[in-house]
Amino acid sequence: xxxxxxxxxxxxxxxxxxxxxxxxxxxxxxxxxxxxxxxxxxxxxxxxxxxxxxxxxxxxxxxxxxxxxxxxxxxxxxxxxxxxxxxxxxxxxxxxxxxxxxxxxxxxxxxxxxxxxxxxxxxxxxxxxxxxxxxxxxxxxxxxxxxx
Amino acid sequence: xxxxxxxxxxxxxxxxxxxxxxxxxxxxxxxxxxxxxxxxxxxxxxxxxxxxxxxxxxxxxxxxxxxxxxxxxxxxxxxxxxxxxxxxxxxxxxxxxxxxxxxxxxxxxxxxxxxxxxxxxxxxxxxxxxxxxxxxxxxxxxxxxxxx
DNA sequence: CTTCCTGCAAAAGTTTTGCATTAAC
DNA sequence: GTTAATGCAAAACTTTTGCAGGAAG
Numbered sequence: 001x002x003x004x005x006x007x008x009x010x011x012x013x014x015x016x017x018x019x020x021x022x023x024x025x026x027x028x029x030x031x032x033x034x035x036x037x038x039x040x041x042x043x044x045x046x047x048x049x050x051x052x053x054x055x056x057x058x059x060x061x062x063x064x065x066x067x068x069x070x071x072x073x074x075x076x077x078x079x080x081x082x083x084x085x086x087x088x089x090x091x092x093x094x095x096x097x098x099x100x101x102x103x104x105x106x107x108x109x110x111x112x113x114x115x116x117x118x119x120x121x122x123x124x125x126x127x128x129x130x131x132x133x134x135x136x137x138x139x140x141x142x143x144x145x146x147x148x
Numbered sequence: 149x150x151x152x153x154x155x156x157x158x159x160x161x162x163x164x165x166x167x168x169x170x171x172x173x174x175x176x177x178x179x180x181x182x183x184x185x186x187x188x189x190x191x192x193x194x195x196x197x198x199x200x201x202x203x204x205x206x207x208x209x210x211x212x213x214x215x216x217x218x219x220x221x222x223x224x225x226x227x228x229x230x231x232x233x234x235x236x237x238x239x240x241x242x243x244x245x246x247x248x249x250x251x252x253x254x255x256x257x258x259x260x261x262x263x264x265x266x267x268x269x270x271x272x273x274x275x276x277x278x279x280x281x282x283x284x285x286x287x288x289x290x291x292x293x294x295x296x
Numbered sequence: 297c298t299t300c301c302t303g304c305a306a307a308a309g310t311t312t313t314g315c316a317t318t319a320a321c
Numbered sequence: 322g323t324t325a326a327t328g329c330a331a332a333a334c335t336t337t338t339g340c341a342g343g344a345a346g
Contacts, residue, residue, distance in 0.1 A: 021300095023299095023346085025301060025302085025344080026301095026344085027302070028301095044335085044336085055302075055303055056303095057302090057303070057336085057338085058301085060335090060336060060337070062301090062302095064336095076225065077224065078222060080334085081335075082335090082336090099279070100282070108273040108277060110273065114269045117262055117265065118262065118266065121258050121259060121262045125245070125257070125258065125288070126256070126290060130292075131245045131247070131292055132291050132296070133245070133289070134248070134291070135290075136288050137286070137287045137289060138266075138284065138285070138286045138287075139284065139285045139286075140273070140279065140281045141281070141282055141284060142274060142283075144277075144278075144279055145278040145279070169325095173320075173325085173326060173327085174327095175327070176326090192311085205327090205330090208310090208311060209312080212312090213326095228309080228336095229310075230310090297346105298345105299344105299346085300344085301345085302341105302344085303340105303341100303343095305338105305339090305340095306337105307336105307337080308335105308337070309334100309335090309336080309337090310333105310335080311333085311335095312331105312332080312333070313330100313331085313332070313333085314331085315329095315331105316328095317326105317327080317328085318327070318328095319324105319326070319327080320324085320325075321322105321325095
């Protein structure tokens with residue numbers, strides 16, 4: 001899915017947690033492993049379903065810690081549930097196709113030329129509103145093949 | 149804010165509600181009026197604050213009905229609360245700058261050239277994943293001038 | 297051992313719903 | 322008059338938190 005190996009991901013997450021004063025515990029390793037192999041943003045209950053040893057409240061708690069450490073990113077869709085994925089500096093910059101029917105999410109990337117003109121336009125637009133833009137979020141909304 | 153008059157907005161909302169078997173009641177008119185004059189997406193409590201005659205549960209209920217009718221759109225940010233705004237075909241296509249600190253949202257637009265190349269790239273990317281894309285959502289994430 | 301982490305259960309916060317009353321047509 | 326909409330209170334659901342026991346270094 002990405003060029004990153006499990007080892008290099010674990011090393012990065014370990015550093016990030018250490019820098020923020022946390023341990024890379026067994027539960028956190030399992031969490032990262034589930035997100036890594038899913039390759040798309042998951043809800044809390046999808047994570048628990050994917051690994052029965054995980055407990056709902058611990059997943060919520062550790063996703064928050066991993067987010068603060070910069071290892072995972074909160075992804076909001078149109079649905080009721082918040083989803084999480086590995087942070088982009090651990091994987092790579094990408095966008096989401098969101099199914100407005102079932103809420104499922106798939107990753108995709110844009111040509112770098114489009115990314116660049118987008119970035120430039122955003123800087124200009126933000127400047128007008130005296131916002132400082134850190135990054136952007138682009139989602140395609142539609143219907144997935146199972147929901148047609 | 150847009151070229152639309154209050155009258156033309158009300159006519160459109162009235163049609164949309166009528167087509168979906170609902171009435172354009174007083175509460176719904178007030179709701180539309182609050183969203184119209186805000187010119188940016190509002191949370192349920194921001195709406196209630198803006199018009200004391202409105203009641204929390206009725207606002208939730210009517211926002212859902214207006215959304216089903218296609219008159220308003222649900223806007224998800226990084227914050228806890230769902231926000232709503234008038235649908236784009238009632239106002240105009242635009243994007244959001246979201247303050248990751250306070251959650252506030254401001255509208256902005258992109259040059260149509262950028263919009264077009266974006267649209268084309270999305271179609272291509274979606275095609276690969278056998279998704280049918282209806283529209284897109286582009287948000288700039290950053291810090292607003294009050295939160296610096 | 298000392299500190300952090302986990303799991304369970306209970307709480308908090310947002311959104312939805314049931315029902316009797318009121319408004320719209 | 323008949324049907325739909327409203328307000329209140331209670332419920333449902335997602336997410337957070339307190340605390341006692343367990344794991345990690």
